[in-house]
Amino acid sequence: MAKECPSCAVAVDDKAETCYICGYEFPRQKMSIKIVVIVLVLVFLGMLVRILMNVLD
Ligand SMILES: [Zn+2]
Numbered sequence: 001m002a003k004e005c006p007s008c009a010v011a012v013d014d015k016a017e018t019c020y021i022c023g024y025e026f027p028r029q030k031m032s033i034k035i036v037v038i039v040l041v042l043v044f045l046g047m048l049v050r051i052l053m054n055v056l057d
């Protein structure tokens with residue numbers, strides 16, 4: 001599997017953390033999964049607050 005460098009458009013190994021041509025640093029996948037989880041938790045909490053506000057009214 002290969003991925004394309006967004007900086008110089010060369011095909012680099014999927015597991016590579018940096019582009020061997022231009023040195024572009026690819027974002028870590030584990031990090032983006034963490035961000036998705038945090039966003040989902042925030043959305044869930046927002047919904048929970050809204051439901052609680054409706055109950056209190
Ligand atoms: Zn590159």
